[in-house]
Amino acid sequence: MAGWWPRFVRPSTLRRQGILGMNARNASYIAEHNPRRHYPRVDNKRLTKQLATEAGLAVPGLIGVIHSHHQLRRLADTLQEQTEGFVIKPAHGAAGDGILVVTGWRGERMRKASGRMLDSNGLQDHISGILSGMYSLGGRPDAALIEERVQFSEVFTEVAHTGVPDIRTVVYRGYPVMAMLRLPTQESDGKANLHQGAVGTGIDLASGATLGGVQHNQPIRVHPDTEASLVDLAIPGWDKLMELAAGCRELSGLGYLGVDVVIDRHRGPLILELNARPGLAIQIANGQGLQPRLQAVDERVAKVSDEPPASRAAWAAAHFGCVPVGLGPVPHERHDD
Structure with a gap:
């Protein structure tokens, strides 16, 4: 070439x-x-999302924010309402680490963008990692953002x-x-x-x-x-x-x-x-x-x-x-x- x-x-x-x-x-x-x-x-x-919204700039919709582990108990049941899927990301993440893209549901299991399946325990484990700071800048405790999945x-x-x-x-x-x-x-x-x-x-x-x-x-x-x-x-x-x-x-x-x-x-x-x-x-x-x-x-x-x-x-x-x-x-x- x-x-x-x-x-x-x-x-x-x-x-x-x-x-x-x-x-x-x-x-x-x-x-x-x-x-x-x-x-x-x-x-x-x-x-960033808040500032962009205040400036009149469009951003993906925010479904919710997870701050603590006790919020995880019934989360999978709540997210089943998101039939088009959703995205979970660390609030202070970098380089795409910790981002989970779910495209839909098959019964009680979630289908990831790669086609692999994820159950509610896997979802909780992933978000627990975010909250512990596994993906955040400096490894500090973090929050998990749940956003609407963009229909590209x-x-x-x-x-x-x-x-x-x-x-x-x-x-x-x-x-x-x-x-x-x-x-x-x-x-x-x-x-x-x-x-x-x-x-x-x-x-x-x-x-x-x-x-x-x-x-x-x-x-x-x-x-x-x-x-x-x-x-x-x-x-x-x-x-x-x-x-x-x-x-x-x-x-x-x-x-x-x-x-x-x-x-x-x-x-x-x-x-x-x-x-x-x-x-x-x-x-x-x-x-x-x-x-x-x-x-x-x-x-x-x-x-x-x-x-x-x-x-x-x-x-x-x-x-x-x-x-x-x-x-x-x-x-x-x-x-x-």
């Missing part, structure tokens, strides 16, 4: 290709542009037969700079996290069309489960999604963040969560380095200030779009998700 690089290369080669490494990301962008006082806005998923757009039917796909956009100083579609697989147990085996596909910021995919840092052009093409899949409502991502600068108070959005077939784009430490795998999915785009935003901000989200999104689409289809992954360092 054109654009493929060897797995191990010199740091000087990475710099020439515009690759943003973890150390540079942490020192020059996260530390510089993300005030610590604003981290709770994104590290606490319940607070029909556009994704052939590339996401398990779980719900989402779109991760890196936003710098209010400007979307790079995006990827993350597709759950059977290997990832229905979760859209690359380090668990999901597929990432680069997205052209101008058109919202996918550019081909990557799984386990290897380039692919078809989905590993369905064999459907990962090239030229059009993301519905792309302009609205870009504007939504740009507006998360004001919502979060962070200058460098990841915005995760899902597209519901009935409600359109919904903010799933925000991330103060977005991983670098998005460069692999796009076959492009972030550094030139971040520098272009710095130059833009030096000339123009106080642009509204819609104008920032339009500028980003005009300047960072039209990436050639079929470009392979970039060389990379170890990264988080």
